[in-house]
Amino acid sequence: MSVTIQYRSQQLPEMEPSSELLRLIDIFEAETQVVIVKRNPDPVIDAYLAVVAHQMGSGFRHVLKAGSTVPHHLLPAHTGQEAFVADLNQLVGIFADLLDCPSVGLRLEVVNRAMCPRFHVDHVGIRLLCTYRGPATEWLEDACADRSKLGPAPPDVADEDSGVILNPAGIHRATPYAIVLLKGSQWQGNEGSGIIHRSPTVPSNTAPRVLLALDALW
Incomplete structure (x- = not known):
């Protein structure tokens, strides 16, 4: 079963009681394997990535303690950097709150081809994905x-x-900017299950693809 939420605001409160984002907790339902929160693209972030994506190599990995923020030096300095970092921090905060984990493993992947082109199940608990470009x-x-x-x-x-x-x-x-929660086979009681998913083909006119992946660390 999947759950899709349309959330139009650019300001994403970190799990405020009135926020539709609270429905992300549906991922904890035994029969739910994927939850998607649709978000509108941010033109400032779009413009930033259009300029700097080709300067980012293959991206980076970083471990963040709950409550900490993404260091600016990990990303190229250009107009829009602040908006992008703010959005990354917001998603890290939401994910850490949701999983109640002390640390979050962050991967920002910059790719010109499908990383995982075959349908598969991740051997993880719950993973958050957000595609910013491509x-x-x-x-x-x-x-x-x-x-x-x-x-x-x-x-x-x-x-x-x-x-x-x-x-x-x-x-x-999923759509760009959507918050995608994937339940893997290592989630308690989910052995033999887990959402079946894959990376899409990346057309040359949209390359490189920029993808955020978050994992809970204990």
Whole structure:
């Protein structure tokens, strides 16, 4: 089961009682494997990444203690940097509050191709993804998948030919800036489950793709 929330405000309060973001806690329901909160793109961040994405190499990794902020020096200095850092900090704060974890592992991936092009399940608890530039994450409804076909496959066999997709109508794609919570197979009681998902193909005219991934650390 998936849950999609439309949230239009650019100001995302960190788990305020009146916030629709509180519905992110639906990820803790046993039958829910993915929750998506749609957000409007930020033109300031869009303009910033259009200029600096090609200067960011493959991105970076950083561990943040709950309540700390992303160091500015990790990102190129340019107009819009402050807005981007503020949004990253906001998502880190929301995620840390949600998981009640002391630290968060942050990955900012800058890629020109699909990192994980095959449908798979992450061996994690709950992961947050947010695509800022380029196409966003794709996922496959469980009822439209054959889990026995997950796993290593010959490199020349696409998902569409491997048998993992029983019905292509079950393939969905998140939108840019959406907060995507994915439940993995290591979440308590979720063994043998976990949302089936993959990285999208990155067209040359939208490259590089910029993706945020957050994991809880204890």
